[in-house]
Amino acid sequence: MxxxxxxxxxxxxxxxxxxxxxxxxxxxxxxxxxxxxxxxxxxxxxxxxxxxxxxxxxxxxxxxxxxxxxxxxxxxxxxxxxxxxxxxxxxxxxxxxxxxxxxxxxxxxxxxxxxxxxxxxxxxxxxxxxxxxxxxxxxxxxxxxxxxxxxxxxxxxxxxxxxxxxxxxxxxxxxxxxxxxxxxxxxxxxxxxxxxxxxxxxxxxxxxxxxxxxxxxxxxxxxxxxxxxxxxxxxxxxxxxxxxxxxxxxxxxxxxxxxxxxxxxxxxxxxxxxxxxxxxxxxxxxxxxxQGAATKMSASDPNTSIFVTDTPKQIKTKVNRHAFSGGRDTVEEHRRLGGDCAVDISYQYLTFFLEDDARLEQICADYTSGELLTGFLKKELIDVLQKMLAEQQERRKAVTDDTLKLFMTPRPLTTRFC
The missing domain is CATH 3.40.50.620 (HUPs)
Known part of the structure; x- marks a missing residue:
C-alpha cells in the first residue's frame, strides 16, 4: 500500500x-x-x-x-x-x-x-x-x-x-x-x-x-x-x-x-x-x-469576477484594471528580471482556458524571460475570453423555456448503460 x-x-x-x-x-x-x-x-x-x-x-x-x-x-x-x-x-x-x-x-x-x-x-x-x-x-x-x-x-x-x-x-x-x-x-x-x-x-x-x-x-x-x-x-x-x-x-x-x-x-x-x-x-x-490567488472568484463582487454575461468591453476593462500582474515595476526591470507566472492572474486564467499546450508554454517562457510584457499577456487573455464567452452567449440564446423544461423534467436517460 x-x-x-x-x-x-x-x-x-x-x-x-x-x-x-x-x-x-x-x-x-x-x-x-x-x-x-x-x-x-x-x-x-x-x-x-x-x-x-x-x-x-x-x-x-x-x-x-x-x-x-x-x-x-x-x-x-x-x-x-x-x-x-x-x-x-x-x-x-x-x-x-x-x-x-x-x-x-x-x-x-x-x-x-x-x-x-x-x-x-x-x-x-x-x-x-x-x-x-x-x-x-x-x-x-x-x-x-x-x-x-x-x-x-x-x-x-x-x-x-x-x-x-x-x-x-x-x-x-x-x-x-x-x-x-x-x-x-x-x-x-x-x-x-x-x-x-x-x-x-x-x-x-x-x-x-x-x-x-x-x-x-x-x-x-x-x-x-x-x-x-x-x-x-x-x-x-x-x-x-x-x-x-x-x-x-x-x-x-x-x-x-x-x-x-x-x-x-x-x-x-x-x-x-x-x-x-x-x-x-x-x-x-x-x-x-x-485581484490575486489568495481568494477564489466571488459572485458577490463583480470586480473580482468575469461573468458569462459580460460584454467584450467589460471583459477587457476588468482584465486591464483588476487582473493582478506578475510583472515588474518598470519596463526596464521587467526586461531584466522577467515576470512571475506563479502570481500573474492573466497567465493563471490562460492555464484554464487556453487549450493549446505549446502556445501556453511559449507564453510562459516569454513572460518569464521578460520578452513578453504584462500588457501583451493581458491582451492574450482578453482575446481568449472574448471568443469563449461569445460562443457561450450564443448557445445561451438558444436555450428556451421548453429546453429548460426538458432538462428539468424527471425522465429516463439514454446512455450506454441505461
Whole structure:
C-alpha cells in the first residue's frame, strides 16, 4: 500500500469528529471550507498540503495514463495541467468502465447570482468532458434551498436564480438525453425516494458530528444543520428511480471544487451503513479572483469576477484594471528580471482556458524571460475570453423555456448503460 493509500485508509476509518481538522487553518494560514477560501500566500492555496489535510489522493502520471488507456482519448487539459488535482476512488470508477458496469456523474451549483462566473464554469466544463467520454447519465443539483438558508434571499428569488443558472449550465453543451437538472425546491417534494435517502443520512449523522465537520455553532439555525443530507442524497442512484429503476448499487463520480469535499466525506462515511456505494470524487483547484490567488472568484463582487454575461468591453476593462500582474515595476526591470507566472492572474486564467499546450508554454517562457510584457499577456487573455464567452452567449440564446423544461423534467436517460 502506498503512503497516500495509507492516509486514505486512516481517513476513511476515522470518525467524523476526527476528520473535522481538515476544515481548520493549516500552518500556512490557508482556510478551505464550503463557505470560505483564503490564503496568506500570493500564489494561493498549497494544494499538496490540502491533499494531506483532506486525506485524498493526488492525480499522478500513472492515473492520467490509465485514463487515456481506458478511454482511448487524450485526457482533458484540466487534468494534464493539474487543475483537477485530487481524487477519491477514481481507479474504482475506471475499473467499472472497463468492466462495462454502470456509474453516473453528479455535480451541482448553488444559485446565488443572476449568471455564472468563470469559476463556476470549471466543474461543468470538466463534467461535460466526462459525460462525452464515458457516455454515462448526469444529474445536476441546484441547491436553491441552501442559498435561501445561507443568503439574504427569499425562497422565490433563490428558485428564480436556480432556473436562470440552469440555462447557463445547459449552454455549456450538455446532452438532454443524458442529463437531468433539478432544483431542490422544485424536485424533493416530487420524489419520495430522494426524501427517503435524505432522512436515512440525517439519522446516520449526529449533531456533534455535523458541528465538527462544518463548524456550525449553537446559534446556527436548524436548516443549516439539516442541509448536508440534501447534498448527500444525489450521490445515491436510488434517489432517481426514473433513471436507475430503483437500483441502489450504481456508484457516482462527483467533479467539484475541493471546498465541497466535507459534504462528501460525510457521505462516504455513512454510505456503507446505508447499503450504498461510496461516491468517488474529482477535486479541482480554485479559480482565483482577479485581484490575486489568495481568494477564489466571488459572485458577490463583480470586480473580482468575469461573468458569462459580460460584454467584450467589460471583459477587457476588468482584465486591464483588476487582473493582478506578475510583472515588474518598470519596463526596464521587467526586461531584466522577467515576470512571475506563479502570481500573474492573466497567465493563471490562460492555464484554464487556453487549450493549446505549446502556445501556453511559449507564453510562459516569454513572460518569464521578460520578452513578453504584462500588457501583451493581458491582451492574450482578453482575446481568449472574448471568443469563449461569445460562443457561450450564443448557445445561451438558444436555450428556451421548453429546453429548460426538458432538462428539468424527471425522465429516463439514454446512455450506454441505461
Amino acid at each position: 502506498s503512503a497516500t493509500s495509507e492516509v486514505n485508509e486512516k481517513m476513511s476509518g476515522a470518525s467524523l469528529e476526527e476528520q473535522k481538522m481538515s476544515l481548520n487553518d493549516d500552518d500556512a494560514g490557508d482556510v478551505v471550507n464550503p463557505w470560505n477560501v483564503s490564503s496568506q500566500s500570493q500564489t494561493g492555496i498549497d494544494y499538496n498540503k490540502l491533499i494531506k489535510r483532506f486525506g485524498s489522493s493526488k492525480i499522478d502520471t500513472e492515473l492520467l495514463d490509465r485514463i487515456e488507456k481506458v478511454t482511448g482519448r487524450p485526457v482533458h487539459h484540466f487534468l494534464r495541467r493539474g487543475i483537477f488535482f485530487s481524487h477519491r476512488d477514481l481507479h474504482s470508477i475506471l475499473t467499472m468502465y472497463e468492466e462495462k458496469k454502470p456509474f453516473f456523474l453528479y455535480t451541482g451549483r448553488g444559485p446565488s447570482s443572476e449568471a455564472l462566473h468563470l469559476g463556476h464554469l470549471v466543474p461543468f466544463i470538466m463534467t461535460k468532458w466526462l459525460q462525452d467520454t464515458f457516455d454515462v447519465p448526469l444529474v445536476i443539483q441546484l441547491t436553491d434551498d441552501e442559498k435561501f438558508l445561507w443568503k439574504d434571499l427569499t425562497l422565490e428569488e433563490a428558485n428564480r436564480l436556480a432556473h436562470e443558472n440552469a440555462k447557463d449550465i445547459i449552454a455549456c453543451g450538455f446532452d438532454p438525453a443524458k442529463t437531468f437538472i433539478f432544483s431542490d425546491l422544485d424536485f424533493i417534494g416530487q420524489c419520495p425516494q430522494f426524501y427517503h435517502n435524505m432522512c436515512r443520512v440525517q439519522r446516520s449523522v449526529t449533531y456533534n458530528q455535523i458541528k465538527g465537520i462544518f463548524g456550525f455553532g449553537d446559534s446556527d439555525h436548524i436548516g443549516k444543520i439539516a442541509f448536508p443530507a440534501v447534498q448527500a442524497a444525489p450521490s445515491f442512484s436510488s434517489s432517481f428511480p426514473f433513471i436507475f429503476g430503483g437500483r441502489k448499487d450504481v456508484p457516482c463520480l462527483i467533479p467539484c471544487a475541493i471546498d465541497q469535499d466535507p459534504y462528501f466525506r460525510m457521505t462516504r462515511d455513512v454510505a456503507p451503513r446505508l447499503g450504498f456505494p461510496k461516491p468517488a470524487l474529482l477535486h479541482s483547484c480554485f479559480f482565483p479572483a482577479l
